[in-house]
Amino acid sequence: MLKIEGLCAEVEGKPILKGIDLELPAGEIHAIMGPNGAGKSTLSYLLAGREGYEVTGGSVTFHGQDLLAMEPEERAAAGLFLAFQYPVELPGVGNANFLRTALNAIRRSKGEAELDAMQFLKLARTRMKALSMPEDMLKRGVNVGFSGGEKKRNEVLQMALLNPSLAILDETDSGLDIDALRIVADGVNAMRGPGFSSLVITHYQRLLDYIVPDRVHVLMDGRIVQSGGPELAKQLEATGYTAVQAA
Amino acid sequence: MVQTAVQTGAAGFLHRYEGLRARLPGQGLPWLAALRERGIAAFRAQGLPTRRVEAWKYTDLAPVAQAAFEEPLTAVDGALALPRAAAPKRVVFVDGRYRADLSDAGAPVRSLAAHLPAAEGLLGSVARIDDVPLAALNTALFEDGALIDLGPGEDGGVVEILSVTLAERPVAVHPRHLVRLAEGAKLVLIERAWGHGGSRALHSPVWEFSVGAGAHVTHARLQQEAAASLHLATTFARVAAGGTYDSFLLHAGAKLARSEAHVVLAGPRAAAHLNGAQLLADGQHGDCTTFLDHAAPDCPSRQTVKTVLSGKSRGVFQGKIHVHQVAQRTDGYQMNQALLLSDQAEIDSKPQLEIYADDVKCSHGATVGALDETQLFYLRARGIPEAAARAMLIEAFLQEAVEAVADETARAALAEAVAGWWEKVA
Numbered sequence: 039m040l041k042i043e044g045l046c047a048e049v050e051g052k053p054i055l056k057g058i059d060l061e062l063p064a065g066e067i068h069a070i071m072g073p074n075g076a077g078k079s080t081l082s083y084l085l086a087g088r089e090g091y092e093v094t095g096g097s098v099t100f101h102g103q104d105l106l107a108m109e110p111e112e113r114a115a116a117g118l119f120l121a122f123q124y125p126v127e128l129p130g131v132g133n134a135n136f137l138r139t140a141l142n143a144i145r146r147s148k149g150e151a152e153l154d155a156m157q158f159l160k161l162a163r164t165r166m167k168a169l170s171m172p173e174d175m176l177k178r179g180v181n182v183g184f185s186g187g188e189k190k191r192n193e194v195l196q197m198a199l200l201n202p203s204l205a206i207l208d209e210t211d212s213g214l215d216i217d218a219l220r221i222v223a224d225g226v227n228a229m230r231g232p233g234f235s236s237l238v239i240t241h242y243q244r245l246l247d248y249i250v251p252d253r254v255h256v257l258m259d260g261r262i263v264q265s266g267g268p269e270l271a272k273q274l275e276a277t278g279y280t281a282v283q284a285a
Numbered sequence: 286m287v288q289t290a291v292q293t294g295a296a297g298f299l300h301r302y303e304g305l306r307a308r309l310p311g312q313g314l315p316w317l318a319a320l321r322e323r324g325i326a327a328f329r330a331q332g333l334p335t336r337r338v339e340a341w342k343y344t345d346l347a348p349v350a351q352a353a354f355e356e357p358l359t360a361v362d363g364a365l366a367l368p369r370a371a372a373p374k375r376v377v378f379v380d381g382r383y384r385a386d387l388s389d390a391g392a393p394v395r396s397l398a399a400h401l402p403a404a405e406g407l408l409g410s411v412a413r414i415d416d417v418p419l420a421a422l423n424t425a426l427f428e429d430g431a432l433i434d435l436g437p438g439e440d441g442g443v444v445e446i447l448s449v450t451l452a453e454r455p456v457a458v459h460p461r462h463l464v465r466l467a468e469g470a471k472l473v474l475i476e477r478a479w480g481h482g483g484s485r486a487l488h489s490p491v492w493e494f495s496v497g498a499g500a501h502v503t504h505a506r507l508q509q510e511a512a513a514s515l516h517l518a519t520t521f522a523r524v525a526a527g528g529t530y531d532s533f534l535l536h537a538g539a540k541l542a543r544s545e546a547h548v549v550l551a552g553p554r555a556a557a558h559l560n561g562a563q564l565l566a567d568g569q570h571g572d573c574t575t576f577l578d579h580a581a582p583d584c585p586s587r588q589t590v591k592t593v594l595s596g597k598s599r600g601v602f603q604g605k606i607h608v609h610q611v612a613q614r615t616d617g618y619q620m621n622q623a624l625l626l627s628d629q630a631e632i633d634s635k636p637q638l639e640i641y642a643d644d645v646k647c648s649h650g651a652t653v654g655a656l657d658e659t660q661l662f663y664l665r666a667r668g669i670p671e672a673a674a675r676a677m678l679i680e681a682f683l684q685e686a687v688e689a690v691a692d693e694t695a696r697a698a699l700a701e702a703v704a705g706w707w708e709k710v711a
Contacts, residue, residue: 086662086666087662087665087666088662088666089658089662109665109671110662110665110666111665111666111668111669111670111671111674113666114665114666114667114668115668119666120666122663122666125663126659126660126662126663128660128663128664128677128678128681129681129684130680130681130682130683130684130685131677131678131680131681135677136664136667136677139669139673139677140664140667140668140669143667143668143669143670143673144667144668147668196667200667200668
């Protein structure tokens, strides 16, 4: 499904990713853990197609396609979704309009019929109820005046609506209290299935109590230094990243 | 009579006046003939404004000065493709002349040319003929226009005035529009300047608004002229106690467009909204210039003007607010923002506050920026193609200015003009 081979990347001439190898099969959830500055956010932005990162080596294959050659919107249409660590505020863009435009863009690219305003509202309301989101969040500007938890829930709502085959969750747990964390995790777990894979990027083990990964990878200084089962996350929590570095 | 030297670019217009004088409507009315003479004398003395004049520093009228304009035809072929009406009642002017056959019945709008005696005392009462050359020229040359005269408490409803310029030939039209609202009267006016044809035609309307005590007028101007046209509009408004002049300007068409507004808040609690948006594509020049006089106490004024520039375009915003010494407790707000979509676009922004009262709340601000790359990426990461994502952010930028229009019909007409602009120019 997703295959990363020898991926090297620089930001403003500074090497950040130094040869990442990772294979994510369909239906699996993998966690990428690592300390600050390890390259976690660079990896997620790079996969989603943000500008400002120079790939200096390696390749990324997504559903058999060269992911790095695709525009951000093409990656989204192909089934990739990035839940942002810092969801972006869009003053003047209504949330409902944004969600429907995005959903219809994805549907169009899949050759599916677009949803009209009524069909969309019905679908959005169902999904929002599951995420305990108040309905007035549809009327407000995208993420404008949202609390940290509301922004993250809005990310999960977008994921639920766009129904991706690969969701990259970039520090989705940051800034969430325990109730919000559970709601977000439920949202991700509800999507689990043979057609859904996820890369859960996190600093802390906490989120992985709720979204139990199939594999855990430790990213340090631009490389994956260790991989294992879910127990690796627990071990890291107990010993810290410095112990891995020393090993 | 003292002979004054002819100023730049004025010769063609002066010549035209000499040729037309005897045939201009209302020459039998001594007060009007005198007014026209006063207009042409003021224009002869000043000529077309040049960039040496402070208020015209950023807009060059050379294309007007150098043009050889032609007379509009007296009769125009009836088969005209008009845009969809924006309001339930529409009145149509073609090349500055009222067209009963194209207009809806029942609108409170009359042809000025056909009712000139009724304009005595109103025509020239608000416009500054002596020191605004384009108003002077219009006073001398106007042939027709709209006359709206609402009595006390009268509600004129929602009316569209569509001015069509047939730019198949380089015509010059100078319509004069007069609007008077007596005490407590109401009116929503959607003015659309629209044209077709590829020549350098000039449409230079002058509006005079006399807004009575407690009266309320909305004036939404949608400038959607043909691409090669020149648009030079001047609006004068005088607002009595408790009255409101609520205006919005959209510059979307024309090669060169300048809309100048002179608004005087003449009585206590008179209010003015001078909002606007300019959408400028490659090769266009748009200038929004306003002069606002707070001449009475307790008057609020609001102004939000947004300019979007792409390609090699140039935008101008000049906003002068003059708070007279008597205008205590003035509450003024002015904001102008520009969004530059290209490295070759240029915006010149000149806010100017002159305050002579001491108990005043006046704030103003200006920003210039590009589209936010992070916002653009966020939209694209959700599958929205780049052009559509840019369009969404441009509309979001304009949203604040469009939302300031309280009347739903006027706001919808504006929103329609703004929607999809980027996808059309990109």
